[in-house]
Amino acid sequence: MADELQNNSRRDALKTLFQGIGVLGLGGSLWGSAAIKLKASELTLRPPGALEEEDFVKACIRCGTCVEACPYDTLKLATLDNHTAIGTPFFEARLVPCYMCPDVPCVPVCPSGALDVKVIAKQIDGHNTDEPDIRRAKMGIAVVDQETCLAYWGIQCDVCYRACPLMDEAITLEYKRNERTGKHAFLEPVVHSDICTGCGLCEHACVTEKAAIFVLPREIATGKVGEHYIKGWDKADEERLINIKKAETKESSPEDVLNDWEHLLDDE
Amino acid sequence: MMNNIIKKNRYLVLRRTLQFGLLLLFGGANWWGWKFLMGNYSSAYVLESFYLTDPHAVLQTFAAGFVMSTDAIVGGIIVLLFYGLIAGRSFCSWVCPVNILTDLATWMRKKWRLSENDNFLRINRKTRYWILGLGLILSPIVGVAAFEVINPIGMLHRGVIFGFGMGWTFVVAVFLFDLLFVEYGWCGHLCPLGAFYTLSSRFALIKVKHDAEKCTLCMKCKDVCHEIQVLDLIGEESGYIKGACSNCGRCVEVCDDDALKFSVYNYKT
Numbered sequence: 001m002a003d004e005l006q007n008n009s010r011r012d013a014l015k016t017l018f019q020g021i022g023v024l025g026l027g028g029s030l031w032g033s034a035a036i037k038l039k040a041s042e043l044t045l046r047p048p049g050a051l052e053e054e055d056f057v058k059a060c061i062r063c064g065t066c067v068e069a070c071p072y073d074t075l076k077l078a079t080l081d082n083h084t085a086i087g088t089p090f091f092e093a094r095l096v097p098c099y100m101c102p103d104v105p106c107v108p109v110c111p112s113g114a115l116d117v118k119v120i121a122k123q124i125d126g127h128n129t130d131e132p133d134i135r136r137a138k139m140g141i142a143v144v145d146q147e148t149c150l151a152y153w154g155i156q157c158d159v160c161y162r163a164c165p166l167m168d169e170a171i172t173l174e175y176k177r178n179e180r181t182g183k184h185a186f187l188e189p190v191v192h193s194d195i196c197t198g199c200g201l202c203e204h205a206c207v208t209e210k211a212a213i214f215v216l217p218r219e220i221a222t223g224k225v226g227e228h229y230i231k232g233w234d235k236a237d238e239e240r241l242i243n244i245k246k247a248e249t250k251e252s253s254p255e256d257v258l259n260d261w262e263h264l265l266d267d268e
Numbered sequence: 269m270m271n272n273i274i275k276k277n278r279y280l281v282l283r284r285t286l287q288f289g290l291l292l293l294f295g296g297a298n299w300w301g302w303k304f305l306m307g308n309y310s311s312a313y314v315l316e317s318f319y320l321t322d323p324h325a326v327l328q329t330f331a332a333g334f335v336m337s338t339d340a341i342v343g344g345i346i347v348l349l350f351y352g353l354i355a356g357r358s359f360c361s362w363v364c365p366v367n368i369l370t371d372l373a374t375w376m377r378k379k380w381r382l383s384e385n386d387n388f389l390r391i392n393r394k395t396r397y398w399i400l401g402l403g404l405i406l407s408p409i410v411g412v413a414a415f416e417v418i419n420p421i422g423m424l425h426r427g428v429i430f431g432f433g434m435g436w437t438f439v440v441a442v443f444l445f446d447l448l449f450v451e452y453g454w455c456g457h458l459c460p461l462g463a464f465y466t467l468s469s470r471f472a473l474i475k476v477k478h479d480a481e482k483c484t485l486c487m488k489c490k491d492v493c494h495e496i497q498v499l500d501l502i503g504e505e506s507g508y509i510k511g512a513c514s515n516c517g518r519c520v521e522v523c524d525d526d527a528l529k530f531s532v533y534n535y536k537t
């Protein structure tokens with residue numbers, strides 16, 4: 001009788017343990033997948049000085065101090081309905097772009113390090129200083145949709161070019177002959193991605209119904225060449241070849257390799 | 269009469285004043301550019317000179333693989349020491365805005381007698397410690413502070429200060445859970461932040477002290493306490509209320525016999 005009781009209580013204990021593990025596992029996997037979904041923010045523009053997206057989402061404590069420091073109400077904290085990690089700051093350039101404040105007030109107030117002055121440190125003679133330099137911000141890249149950009153239609157519109165705080169550097173106008181009319185010129189805006197900060201003043205200013213120039217996160221709007229192409233007739237790039245690690249090759253000569261047929265035989 | 273009502277709710281009045289006051293200061297920073305308290309309850313920038321940071325968020329972020337900058341870590345340590353050595357788990361009932369909401373839910377629940385058939389969902393009060401642990405285990409796996417992405421506390425205070433968006437759904441869920449399903453459901457059973465402060469403020473100085481000699485066993489204190497298990501000593505022995513007590517002071521207010529009082533913890537007893 002006593003034995004049976006003990007058995008029962010042991011069985012109960014085991015049952016509770018397994019139930020506990022089950023609930024924990026279920027809760028954990030639901031929670032985990034929700035968390036992964038809720039931290040995804042591929043198409044988001046971050047404030048200047050933000051770390052790489054992956055680190056940024058980790059680091060940001062979601063306090064909104066940057067939002068309050070921004071004098072233009074550019075930044076917002078994401079809610080559940082934005083496709084951005086909940087509670088993290090972002091901006092929509094078409095609504096309110098980043099006006100590239102010279103003192104970058106949003107960055108130094110960040111307690112967590114998600115926005116870091118080092119990311120946009122002003123450089124003097126190639127050395128980083130403690131001051132921020134808004135020109136080094138890399139919030140995104142402006143991309144032109146040539147099909148809907150009026151300038152590419154042949155209509156003279158240089159609104160984005162003039163709206164750009166880095167006029168004639170981040171966006172230049174390229175002159176081309178308009179073969180369609182035969183007597184006019186195209187003044188096509190071209191974005192230089194090494195200079196563009198992604199502030200979005202161009203997207204904000206664009207006159208078409210839906211902006212024909214818009215800012216995308218750098219991750220999205222840039223490609224990657226890889227190691228095995230070089231720019232011909234470019235000294236610096238050719239030198240890059242020298243530093244690339246050679247693939248491992250066998251020392252043996254081609255004949256040796258061809259004559260080495262032993263491995264083809266069975267072991268017997 | 270009026271005096272008596274105030275006396276019987278003196279801590280409640282103080283708590284609500286502090287809770288709404290903090291919300292106003294935080295909100296004012298965003299709406300009107302005040303500089304007293306910028307940010308929110310995750311991290312507050314105080315008078316533009318130093319930060320107070322949620323140590324649980326710093327810890328999760330660390331678990332996720334990122335060491336926050338010194339500002340945030342120092343802010344977290346200040347908060348941790350304040351509650352841990354002095355104020356106990358008072359964050360929950362003196363600061364946290366969710367408490368206003370869940371107290372309202374409980375008040376309605378009791379008024380409408382919804383608590384009489386609460387048999388169909390039972391949750392162990394220790395669940396919150398498991399959630400706390402699970403959050404810290406999940407953080408490195410999902411690569412983000414795991415609780416912060418679903419945190420209804422954050423949805424509420426960010427909602428009030430910066431705008432709700434759809435975040436209100438989480439807040440309403442917590443409210444309904446406390447109203448219809450489990451009494452003191454969120455704060456008393458599930459919230460990992462409450463669990464965090466319970467664990468970290470074990471040795472805090474400010475604690476409610478019970479004097480069993482004076483106790484007449486009316487049990488009014490157990491009626492109002494949202495962590496009833498901490499009142500096990502009532503009428504049995506004198507001593508300090510420990511564990512998950514959040515120093516809300518409801519029991520002190522309702523006690524007509526002077527048997528419960530805020531006092532300073534004596535480590536020797």
Ligand code: SF4
Binds near residue numbers: 069070106
């Ligand atoms: S640089 Fe100025 S405008 Fe741009 S996000 Fe920061 S504070 Fe706002």
Ligand code: SF4
Binds near residue numbers: 059064089112113114
């Ligand atoms: S100030 Fe920093 S931690 Fe706070 S919301 Fe902005 S980026 Fe995140």
